[in-house]
Amino acid sequence: MRTLLLVVFIGLLTPAVLKAQSADEKAVRAVLAQQNEAWNRGDIDGFMKGYWNNDSLMFVGKNGVTYGYKNTLDNYKKSYGNAEQMGKLTFTFIRFSRLSPEYYFVVGKWELARKDGDLSGHFNLLVRKINKEWVIVADHSS
Template structure:
């Protein structure tokens, strides 16, 4: 009988780890899907990784932008051609669960472009909203 509580505890630990792994895999897929969309020149599909809400926060070289629509318009203004968009790649440095509802992601971004390569670092706050992992805050530099 002593092994039953240990079995139950082990079961819940394994289930929690599997859920965490599934969430991390989903977040990694969001970033992968964004890369594919960007490299196809499709900013609208790239934006599907972001929270479609006025509270979305994007922090870049020009300061803070609030809202999905404003972030989309900034992307379209700053990356208005295939030459400006180039080819995107992400290198993940850290993917950390903060809670069942939040993940913190740190990485590097790089654009290979005919007009000159650019890159930098980013940190993202992912939140599970209505069962879907989305970026609610993005600080890219």
């Protein structure tokens, strides 16, 4: 009897857990979609809203490790000074992995279509829920 009750309880609980995970993944995807839209408007400041505004933000790119929101923003502005240099960004997601109720790990590909030559690479992101909002706390893009 207890086994039956346990199976029924787990059966009732599972849809709620899956729904919560799905809602969180949708929220993470929404942050990345907003970044994509901002980039394609030529709005680096808007793009950066997806990142944790903190000195502990970590960005790993071709020039090594950068710490801090302001340093990351400055690097983006230096590398992509105008909308033409920014081009049009496309993300292709490879994997979303929920690590815990407050962390997601995302792997994907980025592509920039530009007049001066296209660029592409891969990324992995550590996304964390802070103050009820999902933000990128670590980004490794190459």
